[in-house]
Amino acid sequence: MRRLGWGEGDEVITSPFTFVASANSLLYEGAKPVFVDVDPETLDIDPDAAAAAVTDRTQGLLPIDIFGWPAAWPELEALAAKHGLGILEDSCEALGAVDSEGRMVGTRGNFATFAFYANKQMTTGEGGMIVPTDADAAARLRSERNQGRAVDMGWLDHDRLGFNYRLSDVAAAIGLAQVEKLPRLLEARAAVASMYGERLASVPGVTAPMAARGREVRSWFVYVVRLDDAIDRNAVIDTLREHGIDSKDYLPSIHLFPHIRELGYREGQFPVAEAASAHSMALPFFPGMTEEQVERVCTVLASAVDAGRPGPT
Ligand SMILES: Cc1ncc(COP(=O)(O)O)c(C=O)c1O
Incomplete structure (x- = not known):
């Protein structure tokens, strides 16, 4: 090396x-x-x-x-x-x-x-x-x-x-x-992620993050979901906030920050990253989260996503 x-x-x-x-x-x-x-x-x-x-x-x-x-x-x-x-x-x-x-x-x-x-x-x-x-x-x-x-x-x-x-x-x-206590901390995060995953599987328009694939296993840091492109992500975040639930548009693509643009980077150069930035959001996530809290976030999210769909044209 x-x-x-x-x-x-x-x-x-x-x-x-x-x-x-x-x-x-x-x-x-x-x-x-x-x-x-x-x-x-x-x-x-x-x-x-x-x-x-x-x-x-x-x-x-x-x-x-x-x-x-x-x-x-x-x-x-x-x-x-x-x-x-x-x-x-x-x-x-x-x-x-x-x-x-x-x-x-x-x-x-x-x-x-x-x-x-x-x-x-x-x-x-x-x-x-x-x-x-x-x-x-x-x-x-x-x-x-x-x-x-x-x-x-x-x-x-x-x-x-x-x-x-x-x-x-x-x-x-x-x-x-x-x-x-690291094993316990990691398990607690994985348990919350699994509660989210179960509930979000039946919410149309929301793609939950994958927990594992083959031998790959995620360590849960944040819980970031992807919304379908047609859904107004920022309106969904606003609706959650009106219900007292904090969420965040997540994560900005860093090539568009001013000090990095100075190197010559521009919008449109990394379409996959930019689309993830435009349509993803982080939900409340911490190791002590209860089933009721996860349930509540998912219920409000589901109705916010439904309301955030474009109407019939
Ligand atoms: C991807 C990534 N890299 C590096 C860091 C280190 O950042 P800091 O030096 O502020 O702890 C973090 C921490 O948030 C991170 O998420």
Whole structure:
């Protein structure tokens, strides 16, 4: 595996259908995010689109396990191996997800990142984690996050440029306690998702997210449904709000944010991602959600969707 070291002028293939942090991490280093469209079913990078985007300037792949669905890791690794590219896995939304080869995301030997903000499967309040590829990479990351001190160096000794990216001791203590109950936290999310899935199966116009496919298993981060194109998604969100139910148009395609448009990106370039952005919405979702709460959301959603259909012409 090639070590990452992306910088000025390097191009890295990534997804426009993501939280902005993934592409921002490239921009900080002067690397260029090269977006490719996503697969309509998984909403993760389409490996064929990624293959078609490789040029002499491509240095790596930054796929995202969006909404906890594992990216096509075997196909993407084969692509990376063919062209000598580095891989950074953004598994921030997918702790516990399993890929098409039955491997848990973040365990394939690539650099992989996880995030622990309060809305994630487990939290430390803020912060996150990177999984290194080997002992040397681990030592370098430990040093760089700690102002460039090696593990065996004193407080005022520094042998490289570093940063303060330390997770505080308090946050780490919270994280350790969360790890102990992680299986329960993941199960509770899956149980809520399954309640939603059962009820939404009979709601016309609403497509529920898939929980599993073959060996792939989603880790539930958010619960995002897709509405049929003819339904006015924003009107549905407004109706839910009138009933005291918060939902959200989810997720914007990030190539249309001003600082990324500056790189030359425009509407219409990634039709699958843009359609998902236009027609999807996140429903209330948290581990302690009761059956009654899920029932209520689904009932109001069903009538809102019905009302949001275009009338006969
Ligand atoms: C896809 C994705 N990448 C990266 C991150 C990390 O973001 P942050 O650094 O704000 O925790 C998140 C967290 O929300 C995310 O959802």
